[in-house]
Amino acid sequence: MTETPTLLVVEDDATINQALTDRLRAEGFTVVQAFDGPGAVAAHETHGPDLVVLDVMLPGFDGIEVCRRIQATRPVPVLMLTARVDETDVLVGLGVGADDYVTKPFRMRELVARVRALLRRVDRARELAGSGTPRLEIGDLTVDQAQRRVSVAGAEVHLTPLEFDLLTALAEAPGAVRTREDLMQEVWGWSDAHGTRTLDSHVKALRAKIGAARVRTVHGVGYAVEAVR
Secondary structure, eight states: OOSOOEEEEEOSOHHHHHHHHHHHHHTTOEEEEEOSHHHHHHHHHHHOOSEEEEESSOSSSOHHHHHHHHHHHSOOOEEEEEOOOOHHHHHHHHHTTOOEEEESSOOHHHHHHHHHHHHHHHHHHHHHHTTTOOEEEETTEEEETTTTEEEETTEEEOOOHHHHHHHHHHHTSTTOOEEHHHHIIIIIOOSOOTTOOHHHHHHHHHHHHHOGGGEEEETTTEEEEOOOO
8 A cells, every 4th residue: 555544534522533543643644533433424425534443332333333334335444443352243343344343442653553564464465456366276275365155055155354364364274274373464464363353253253154164163272274074
């Protein structure tokens, strides 16, 4: 991404919104602000941001509905902010197109790292799309890296961009166990996966879409993708 990325920060708490905006602008981003659901959708349509930082609890309508609406019109990476610890809420957010989430309270340094990781993923996806990268096939699971499409037994399965990258990282070596650290580094760009459940949440969402039996857990190590027998 050669131009300065534009970020949309959606947070109804004015103090938190401004703190996020100030920090992200200091990091070199162009930032647009919104404070409620309708305002977020309108700002997305007007400014066409490269990434959205989106609070779940908003007036007007919540962040889940915001995410659903913006992904239906112009897909964009979404980093959700949530005070909820219930994994169901996280999975709902991932299911409507969010790419990642941060649980409040969060450290600004961590949030900035997540934003940069998501933007790097966008750049990497564009490179792969033009590289003629071959398809990956594991039994009846097909991963078309060039077109970023996935099918199971011939039926196309819709994955979020981050779910696709996670599946690709696993599918490049079928049956081989990828460690949590390797996956967090390759997919999210993090060097330290300690204390985060982001990977677990995305694996759970991925299993729900391609079939739980296709993703094997190796406790204490990581995950592997295998053909269903």
